[in-house]
Amino acid sequence: MTATEPKRGEPVVVQFNCSGKATGKMRNDLSVRMVQPPSDEVIELATDEGAYHGGDATAPPPLSLFVASLTGCIMTQLRAFSRRMGVKIDDLNVETRVSWTRTTIGRLYETAPESIEIDVFLESSDADDKVVALIEAAKKGCFIEQTLGAANTITHRYKSGEDFIAV
Numbered sequence: 001m002t003a004t005e006p007k008r009g010e011p012v013v014v015q016f017n018c019s020g021k022a023t024g025k026m027r028n029d030l031s032v033r034m035v036q037p038p039s040d041e042v043i044e045l046a047t048d049e050g051a052y053h054g055g056d057a058t059a060p061p062p063l064s065l066f067v068a069s070l071t072g073c074i075m076t077q078l079r080a081f082s083r084r085m086g087v088k089i090d091d092l093n094v095e096t097r098v099s100w101t102r103t104t105i106g107r108l109y110e111t112a113p114e115s116i117e118i119d120v121f122l123e124s125s126d127a128d129d130k131v132v133a134l135i136e137a138a139k140k141g142c143f144i145e146q147t148l149g150a151a152n153t154i155t156h157r158y159k160s161g162e163d164f165i166a167v
Contacts, residue, residue, distance in 0.1 A: 012037065014143065024048065026055030028062075063098075070144045071096040074118060077138035087134045091123040116148065 006012050015036035020028045026049040033042045047062045049055030060068075075094050082089045099114040124131050139145055157164040 024056060024058065026053060027058055067096055067098050070098070070116070070142075070148070071118070073142040073144040074120070074138055077141040078120070078122065078134060081137045081141060082134055085130070085134055085137065087126050087130050088124050089122060090125065091121075093121040095119045095121070 013036045014034070016032055016034050018030055018032045020030045023029045023046075028047045030045045030047065031042055032045060033039065045065070046059035047065060048057055048059040049061050050057040053061075055061075071094050074096075075092060078092060079089060081087075095118075097115070097117045100111050101114055102109050102111050120135055122131055122135070156167040158167050
C-alpha cells in the first residue's frame with residue numbers, strides 16, 4: 001500500500017468541479033473535472049433547452065442529463081459490485097422515472113420533487129437473495145442516489161466586484 005492509498009474503511013473524499021458558460025439563448029457549455037482523488041480527465045458537456053423553454057435544442061436539457069446520470073450511476077455500481085460480491089449478471093437494463101411539480105407564481109415558477117423510481121431488470125443465474133443484496137449494495141455505492149436521499153444544504157454565491165454575496 002502506498003502512502004497515498006487510504007486504509008480499508010477510511011473515508012475518501014470524492015469531489016467533482018464544474019465550470020459553466022452561457023453560450024446561446026439557453027445553451028450552457030460545461031467543463032467537469034474530478035479533483036479528489038486527483039484526475040487529469042476533463043469532460044466537456046453542454047445543455048440546452050428546446051423551443052418550449054426558449055432554447056435551440058442543440059444539446060440535451062439539464063433534467064435529461066440528471067436522470068441519465070442517476071440511471072448510469074446505479075448501473076455502474078451494479079456491475080462493479082457484482083464482481084466483488086460474486087453475482088453473475090447475464091443482462092442488465094434499468095428504467096428510471098423522475099417527476100416534479102411546477103407551480104406558476106406570476107411570471108415565474110417554483111418546482112418541487114415528486115418521486116424517483118428505479119426499476120432494475122437484472123438477469124442472473126444466482127438466487128434472488130444474492131441479486132437483492134447486490135442491488136442494496138449498489139444503492140449505497142451510487143454517489144448520486146446517496147446525494148438525493150440525504151438532506152443537503154446547497155449554497156449559492158453571487159460574485160459582485162471582488163466579493164461574493166451569499167444568496
